[in-house]
Amino acid sequence: MLCTGCIVAGAWAGRVRANRRLDPRRSPLSDKLGDFIKSDAFANTIDLAMRRDAVRAGSRAVLRGRIDQLGALSGVWNNTTSHEVREHVAAVMRAGLRRDDRVALDQGDSFTITMPGLDERAAVRVADRLRRKLAQLRLPQLGEEARLTASFGVAAERFGDDTQGIYARARRALDAAVAKGDDHVVPASEIEEIMLLPAPAPSPSQTPSASAA
Numbered sequence: 001m002l003c004t005g006c007i008v009a010g011a012w013a014g015r016v017r018a019n020r021r022l023d024p025r026r027s028p029l030s031d032k033l034g035d036f037i038k039s040d041a042f043a044n045t046i047d048l049a050m051r052r053d054a055v056r057a058g059s060r061a062v063l064r065g066r067i068d069q070l071g072a073l074s075g076v077w078n079n080t081t082s083h084e085v086r087e088h089v090a091a092v093m094r095a096g097l098r099r100d101d102r103v104a105l106d107q108g109d110s111f112t113i114t115m116p117g118l119d120e121r122a123a124v125r126v127a128d129r130l131r132r133k134l135a136q137l138r139l140p141q142l143g144e145e146a147r148l149t150a151s152f153g154v155a156a157e158r159f160g161d162d163t164q165g166i167y168a169r170a171r172r173a174l175d176a177a178v179a180k181g182d183d184h185v186v187p188a189s190e191i192e193e194i195m196l197l198p199a200p201a202p203s204p205s206q207t208p209s210a211s212a213a
Helices: 002-022 028-037 040-058 068-073 079-095 120-135 163-180 188-196
Strands: 060-067 102-105 110-116 150-156 185-187
Touching: 060 068, 060 120, 060 163, 068 079, 079 102, 079 110, 079 120, 110 120, 110 163, 120 150, 120 185, 150 163, 150 188, 163 185, 163 188, 185 188
Parallel strands: 150 185
Antiparallel strands: 060 110, 060 150, 102 110
């Protein structure tokens, strides 16, 4: 009887230890996860994410765009055809944007899109997506094989920027995109970094020699 009791007690103790090892709440991974959640690193990660979301919520971006083909054809079409094409293109772009984004058709072949809560990098991704979407659009007015292309200038709000400043920066970025040719996206920071670069040093051939002095 004593031996049988010892065997039963040993089996029960072994089962308890096995259950404890298999319990996910007592696994080494769970213990490490719990330690990480309680650590300062986890709190700093959450704080950084909240700050980033707050900055994005208070920011906005502007896309100034141009349908490359419409400028050349606007003088050929009548006003009704030109209006129909512009509205069709605007509807396609609106379908690819969020509810709070706004598309405004400017004079001629250009348009403006305002997007709250986006930084420049996110706005550039939106411009690239719209550019690819418009490239898939086929308009009878352009011909069956014609491919629609768009150029975009992108600017995002910086500290101290007012509405007119953002629009002006986006317009300059669009001018740079058009200068590159059809179907380009240029962020304002790209051309502003070039403008801030120091002037190149003069070459030795341009430096007057001491004897000439």
